[in-house]
Amino acid sequence: MIVDESIARPIAASEAHTIEADVAIVGAGLAGSLARAVLVRAGYRVVLIDKRTVPPDEFRVEKIGGRQLDLIRQLGFINDLEAVGAPYNRVLNIRDGKVVDISVGQAFGLSYASLVGMARGLLSDPTSFLIDQVTGISCSDDRQQLELASGKRVTSRLVILATGMASPLAYSLGIKRRMLAERHSVSFGFTIARPDNAPFEFDALTAYGERTADGVDYLSLFPIADGMRANLFMFRDPTDPIMRELRRDTKRTLLRLMPGLQRYLGDFDVVGQVQSWVMDLSVVEGHLQPGVVLIGDAFQTNCPAAGTGVSRLLVDVERLCTDHVPRWLETEGMGADKIAQFYSDQGKLAADRHSLDMARFRQALTLNNDARWSARRKLHFLRRMITHRVDRIHPGWVTRVRGALR
Incomplete structure (x- = not known):
């Protein structure tokens, strides 16, 4: 896609009182940092805002594999992860x-700190990253306003909240969390x-x-x-x-x-x-509003045992930043009708649903002692053990059978 030069000019100098951007992202964790990298690479004016200079050393994501690698490769960041x-x-x-x-x-x-550090360092342009705290937000069908603790103001067409599980900003907009478990x-x-x-x-x-x-x-x-x-x-x-x-x-x-x-x-x-x-386990309510969209844990939390959190986050970033945002910015306005397109995206819906299904499956497989789950648990591990032993005797047998069944 060719981006109009009129929307690809650099963000105004950090000394300016008001910063103009196409997209403002609040939260420089994994979701927010990757979203910024994808959008800046596409030529959009993006400002990423976080109050922390150094990523927090939290106990969060500590391994990446399988489908998650496919998504990172699709986004174009696999070499950075390997490094x-x-x-x-x-x-x-x-x-x-x-x-x-x-x-x-x-x-x-x-x-997790290394992973977020990698995501933050994907771009060499420091002007798109502000170390500041958002103290106020107002959204509309046209322009969005963010007030910062430093006294600066950010004006953008779209705000992406990538603020994790606790978000006073979302709460100030009337967005609440509904507890699932x-x-x-x-x-x-x-x-x-x-x-x-x-x-x-x-x-x-x-x-x-x-x-x-x-x-x-x-x-x-x-x-x-x-x-x-x-x-x-x-x-x-x-x-x-x-x-x-x-x-x-x-x-x-x-x-x-x-x-x-x-x-x-x-x-x-x-x-x-x-x-x-x-x-x-929780999900937000009241989130369908003009000018603002939530991604990652800011929208829905995940069970760490299910291993679906990063996959769901990457799907959010990929669908929002490579499909929806570019189309939204091609036309005037940023009404709730546009925002609804992301929340109803079939890829996002499938990832969100799979995450919750796996959370409940892992819990039941671990704890449930009724006859059905006891049998299912035994069968689950027995099937894996038999398959492994057959494949040791006849290497490649499992791969050939799976290929024939596709």
């Missing part, structure tokens, strides 16, 4: 100390190492919970720049005493919950900080 991520392509999957199967496919481990899951993140810093005997490992009463979905071990990272996903009351035990005596509590791990890990230590995250 900061620790690569791996084989995951040993175990349960009750036994091998379930081996997953093969490219993936990368990295800290309070305290749906609990996640722990920590790093492990052997006392002599010797390598583990696997590239990456996933250990599935062994007893439904424990509420453990799975433990994922994968490499990052600083060592072997561990992500533990549970469906359990965050006030349960075992949560405190996992923070205070992580190694012993982990092996008590998953004794089958010991033979694969050998002697190891938990190094550094143990982080935890309690996730609610």
